[in-house]
Amino acid sequence: MVYKLYRFYRTSAKAHLELTPELDEIIIGSMLGDLSAEKRNDNSNTRLQFKQTTLNEPYINHLYSLFKNYCGSKPKIMSKFDSRPDKMKEYSSIKFQTLSLPCFNKYRNIFYNSDGIKIIPYKLEEYLTIRGLSYWIMDDGYKSNKAFYISTESFTLSEHVLLVQIFKTKFGLDCSYHKHTNGYRIYIYSTSRNKLFNLVKPYLLDHF
Template sequence: VSQKCNELPNLIIYSLLPISSPRTPSLKRIGPHNIEILSILMGSLLGDASMERDGKGTRVCFYQERSHGEYLLWLHRTLYSLGYCKPEVPKLTIRKSQGDELRYIYRLRSYTYSSWNWVYDSFYIIKGDKRIKKVPKCIEEYLTPLALAVWIMDDGCLIKNRGIKISTNSFTLEEVKYLSSIISKKYGINTSFVKTGAINQYEIYFPKKTLSTLIEIIKPHIHPSMYYKLGNKS
């Protein structure tokens, strides 16, 4: 199925084909891809989630530190209830980071769908032997309140007595400006972008005066374990 990023009516697909069985070939998993799952995908991919493509189909991979385990398990329950992953609960695994420091990680992978290839193509470009994540041009259509909430749960951080920032370090300045403009256009929230201190890395910043509006929009979708990111307005 060939799908373009700006063809929204063609992306919310309903089908009688089984999608919740791991034995169903990826080419036959064509839906349903309703706005709920697309919002979770888009919000997560703006954050730390990634996609894997095997030639026939694409799956999404979620990773969270142990401290955010409740959030990852909520993602699992949500995906499973919608038929997008196995019922087995993700287990805590141990990884070594730089300096041989041990990291405790929860990992969740969805089923593979050929009808998610367009999402992969929207988020990634290949330069030589490197794969670079980009901001899709169609992200405005999918930056729903749920997607914004997932993005903030994934990559948001409360700045005490100031506001909330979202880590957008991997995106270019032009992409960060584009995301900021979408938030302003869709939700009437004026954000700014600030340097992180690293070369060519920026973050989106929600000033303190905008938090009441932001929280009103996203709180219905925020998992309780992430209320701390909303500060004393939770």
């Protein structure tokens, strides 16, 4: 009971917090990647959970430094053994989560449908900035030969069509989507890789 009272006090003391425009941009971009927005029930506020492999611990620590005023605890490292015959390996991740606060509710509303599935909002072009794109790239982007991919397998084919359109019209990047085992991935053509890098370079951490 004491813990529940402390947790309620800790959350209620921060319920008035608002987000800066910079943090809003970062959340928008991160929601396209690994960031999740969780609600315990329909009447509760939303909390954000940031999670990466331990290889990206500097990135998680950076994010925590930005959002620590909205959190109740520091990042934690967790390990899990994958016992599937083709894996048989221990995986380590590092994560932190915010408190459940009113200022995060809009991201749950924007990025999740009524079934609790993450989606691409149809107004994404209005929301996504270069800063947001940069954090999305740090979350889910990777180089492959001369091109650049973004892991977007969780989204539908029609959502990939929308993403490609946004990349082309808003950022002037030539790209497409490629079929992968579990879905599709955004593919930035080699002719636009340098342009992409120049756009996001001001926000990229040295870790990347």
